[in-house]
Amino acid sequence: MSDAHEYPLLSGIDDPSHLRELPASRLPALAVELRQFVLQSVAQSGGHLAAGLGTVELTIALHYAFDTPHDRLVWDVGHQCYPHKVLTGRRRLLSTIRQRGGLAGFPKREESEYDTFGVGHSSTSISAALGMSLAASLLGVKRRTVAIIGDGGMTAGEAFEALNHAGDVKADLLVVLNDNEMSISENVGALSSYLTRLLSGRGYASLRDGGKRVLRHMPPIHELARRAEEHMKGMLVPSTLFEELGFEYYGPIDGHDLPTLVKTLQNLGQQHGPRLLHVVTRKGKGYKPAEDNPIRYHGVSTFDPKQGLVSKTASSTPSYTEVFGQWLCDMAAQDRRLVGITPAMREGSGMVKFAETYPSRYYDVGIAEQHSVTVAAGMACEGAKPVVAIYSTFLQRGYDQVVHDVALQKLPVLFAIDRAGLVGPDGPTHAGSYDLSYLRCLPDMAIMAPADENECRQMLYTGFLHDGPAAVRYPRGKGPGVPVTNEMEALPFGKGEIRREGKRLALLAFGSMLAPALEVAEKLDMTVANMRFVKPLDEELILDLAQRHELLVTLEENVVAGGAGGGVSELLAEHGLAGKVRHIGLPDCPIEHGSREEMLADAGLDAEVYWPV
Ligand SMILES: Cc1ncc(C[n+]2csc(CCOP(=O)(O)OP(=O)(O)O)c2C)c(N)n1
Numbered sequence: 001m002s003d004a005h006e007y008p009l010l011s012g013i014d015d016p017s018h019l020r021e022l023p024a025s026r027l028p029a030l031a032v033e034l035r036q037f038v039l040q041s042v043a044q045s046g047g048h049l050a051a052g053l054g055t056v057e058l059t060i061a062l063h064y065a066f067d068t069p070h071d072r073l074v075w076d077v078g079h080q081c082y083p084h085k086v087l088t089g090r091r092r093l094l095s096t097i098r099q100r101g102g103l104a105g106f107p108k109r110e111e112s113e114y115d116t117f118g119v120g121h122s123s124t125s126i127s128a129a130l131g132m133s134l135a136a137s138l139l140g141v142k143r144r145t146v147a148i149i150g151d152g153g154m155t156a157g158e159a160f161e162a163l164n165h166a167g168d169v170k171a172d173l174l175v176v177l178n179d180n181e182m183s184i185s186e187n188v189g190a191l192s193s194y195l196t197r198l199l200s201g202r203g204y205a206s207l208r209d210g211g212k213r214v215l216r217h218m219p220p221i222h223e224l225a226r227r228a229e230e231h232m233k234g235m236l237v238p239s240t241l242f243e244e245l246g247f248e249y250y251g252p253i254d255g256h257d258l259p260t261l262v263k264t265l266q267n268l269g270q271q272h273g274p275r276l277l278h279v280v281t282r283k284g285k286g287y288k289p290a291e292d293n294p295i296r297y298h299g300v301s302t303f304d305p306k307q308g309l310v311s312k313t314a315s316s317t318p319s320y321t322e323v324f325g326q327w328l329c330d331m332a333a334q335d336r337r338l339v340g341i342t343p344a345m346r347e348g349s350g351m352v353k354f355a356e357t358y359p360s361r362y363y364d365v366g367i368a369e370q371h372s373v374t375v376a377a378g379m380a381c382e383g384a385k386p387v388v389a390i391y392s393t394f395l396q397r398g399y400d401q402v403v404h405d406v407a408l409q410k411l412p413v414l415f416a417i418d419r420a421g422l423v424g425p426d427g428p429t430h431a432g433s434y435d436l437s438y439l440r441c442l443p444d445m446a447i448m449a450p451a452d453e454n455e456c457r458q459m460l461y462t463g464f465l466h467d468g469p470a471a472v473r474y475p476r477g478k479g480p481g482v483p484v485t486n487e488m489e490a491l492p493f494g495k496g497e498i499r500r501e502g503k504r505l506a507l508l509a510f511g512s513m514l515a516p517a518l519e520v521a522e523k524l525d526m527t528v529a530n531m532r533f534v535k536p537l538d539e540e541l542i543l544d545l546a547q548r549h550e551l552l553v554t555l556e557e558n559v560v561a562g563g564a565g566g567g568v569s570e571l572l573a574e575h576g577l578a579g580k581v582r583h584i585g586l587p588d589c590p591i592e593h594g595s596r597e598e599m600l601a602d603a604g605l606d607a608e609v610y611w612p613v
C-alpha cells in the first residue's frame with residue numbers, strides 16, 4: 001500500500017528524522033498522503049479512525065517541531081496515535097494493528113521508543129508527562145515534554161489533578177489540548193461549554209491588547225499573529241481557567257493549518273514553564289462520512305472507504321449490551337425512580353435509546369468514572385434508583401468510590417458492568433479481567449454473572465430490586481443466543497443451578513464459562529453447575545457437589561487471583577475440603593491483543609484447551 005508511487009513523500013519516512021529533513025512547505029502534501037494512508041489501512045484492518053484522521057497535521061507538526069524520541073510526546077488515550085505510528089517506523093505494520101501479533105491499538109512502550117507511555121485509558125497524559133518532566137530536571141536531562149490530550153480526556157479529574165500540580169511546581173511542560181468538541185459522543189459538561197466559549201471568540205476584541213502584551217515576549221509568535229488576523233484573535237486569551245491554574249494559555253489555533261501549527265509549536269518549544277496550547281481540530285477530518293458522523297467512525301470494523309460503513313442488518317440475537325439497553329428502557333418504564341448514568345460511553349454501553357426516551361433520567365457525566373459512582377451513591381441516598389453502566393476496565397478508576405461511597409454505606413446502586421472478561425482487539429488495557437476480584441472482597445456487594453442473554457436481563461432485574469449494592473457483569477458481544485423474555489422475574493438470590501449431572505468431576509461455571517463448560521462436560525461426562533452468583537455464593541450447592549464428586553473445578557473469565565473460584569476455595573477450606581478444588585481462569589499476566597476468541601484460547605479458556613486437571 002505504501003509504495004513510492006502512491007505515497008511519494010510518506011514512503012520516504014521511516015523515522016521522524018526523515019520528516020524533519022523535509023522543507024516545511026512539503027508538509028501539507030505529506031498530510032494528504034498520511035491521511036489517505038491511515039484511512040485506507042484502517043478500512044482494511046478496522047480500528048480507531050476518526051480521532052486519528054483529526055490529528056494528522058498535529059502529529060506531523062509535533063514530530064517536526066520536536067526532537068523525538070529524545071523529546072517526549074505523551075498521547076492521551078492513544079486511540080488517535082495511528083498517524084504517529086506511521087511516522088515512527090511502523091508504516092508497513094499499520095495494517096496489522098489490533099490483530100494478534102500485530103501492532104497494538106494504543107501506544108505501547110515495548111513496541112517503540114516513540115511510545116513514551118502506555119495508554120488506552122484516558123486522561124493520564126498530563127500526569128505522566130509531568131512526571132517525565134520532573135524526572136528530567138531531577139536527573140539533569142535537557143528535554144521537552146508534551147502531553148496531547150483531547151477535550152473529552154480533559155473532562156476527567158485526573159487531568160485537573162495534573163494541571164493543579166504542574167501549575168504549582170511550574171514544571172517545564174507543554175500541554176496540547178486537541179479540541180474537536182467530541183468525546184466518543186458529543187462532549188458534555190460545563191468545561192466543554194467553556195471551551196466552546198473560548199472558541200467562539202467571545203471578548204476577543206477587548207482581549208487583543210492583553211494578547212499582544214504577552215506575545216511580545218515571544219517574537220516569532222507575535223510575528224505570526226500579526227500576519228494572521230484570524231489567529232490573532234485567538235492567540236492568547238488572558239485569565240482563562242488554565243491561566244488561573246498557572247499555565248500560559250495559547251490559542252485557539254487551527255489544528256489543520258500546518259504552517260501555523262509548526263511555527264507555534266517551535267516557538268512554544270523554546271519557552272519554559274507550564275504552557276497550554278489550545279488546538280481546534282475536526283474529528284474525522286478529510287473523510288466526509290467520518291466528519292459527518294464522527295461517533296460512527298470513532299471505531300470501525302473493516303469497510304470500503306468509497307462506500308463508507310454500511311448499516312448492519314438487524315441480528316436476531318442481541319448482544320449483551322443490547323440486552324442491557326432494552327432492559328434499562330423497560331425498567332425505566334416501570335419505575336420512575338430509575339436513573340441511568342454513563343461516564344462518556346453512551347453508544348458502547350447501549351444507552352442511545354434510553355437517552356432519547358428518558359432524557360431527564362439520563363446522565364452522561366463525561367470521562368469521570370469516579371464521579372459517576374459517587375453521584376449514583378448520592379442519588380441512592382435520596383431514594384432514586386441509579387444504574388451505573390460502565391465497562392469493567394473503566395470501573396477500576398472508580399474503585400475507591402465503589403468501596404467508600406457505595407459498599408460501606410450499603411447503598412442500592414446497580415452496576416451494569418459491560419466488557420467483563422477479554423474484549424479482543426483493544427487488548428490488555430481494556431480487558432475486564434479483574435472486576436470479580438476487586439468486587440468480591442467488598443462487604444454487602446451482590447455480584448452476578450449471566451451465562452446467557454435472558455439470564456442477563458433477569459439478573460439486572462434482580463440487582464435492581466436488591467436493597468443494597470449489586471453488580472451484573474457480562475462480556476463484550478453476544479452470548480449463546482438464548483431468547484430473551486419480556487417478563488422480568490427475580491432470580492433466587494445467591495442460588496446457582498445444576499445444568500448437567502455427570503461423574504467424578506463437577507465444573508462450577510461462572511457466567512460466560514458455562515457454554516464451554518457444557519461442551520467439555522458433554523465429552524467427558526462431568527457435572528456442570530451454572531453458579532450465577534459470585535457473591536453470595538451458593539454454599540449449599542457447592543458443599544453438596546463437593547460431597548458427591550472427586551474434584552470441583554471452577555471456571556471464570558476473570559483472573560484466578562481473588563476471583564470467583566477463590567470464594568469457592570475459601571468455603572471449602574472452612575469445611576476441611578481445601579484440596580478438593582482447582583481453578584481455571586485468566587492467568588497472572590496480561591493477554592495480548594487479538595480477537596476475543598484468540599485471546600480466550602491464549603488464556604486457556606476455550607473448550608479446546610480446557611482440561612488441565
Ligand atoms: C478512563 C477511560 N474512560 C473511558 C474511555 C473510553 N474513551 C476512549 S476515547 C474517549 C473519548 C475521548 O475524547 P477526546 O479525548 O476528546 O478524544 P477524541 O476522540 O475526540 O480525539 C472515551 C470516552 C477511556 N479510554 N478511558
Ligand SMILES: CC(=O)[C@@H](O)[C@H](O)COP(=O)(O)O
Nearest residue numbers: 077079120299348419426476
Ligand atoms: C479507546 C477506547 O477506550 C474506546 O474507543 C474503546 O476502544 C471502545 O471499546 P468498544 O469497542 O468495546 O466499545
Ligand SMILES: [Mg+2]
Nearest residue numbers: 150151152182
Ligand atoms: Mg475530542
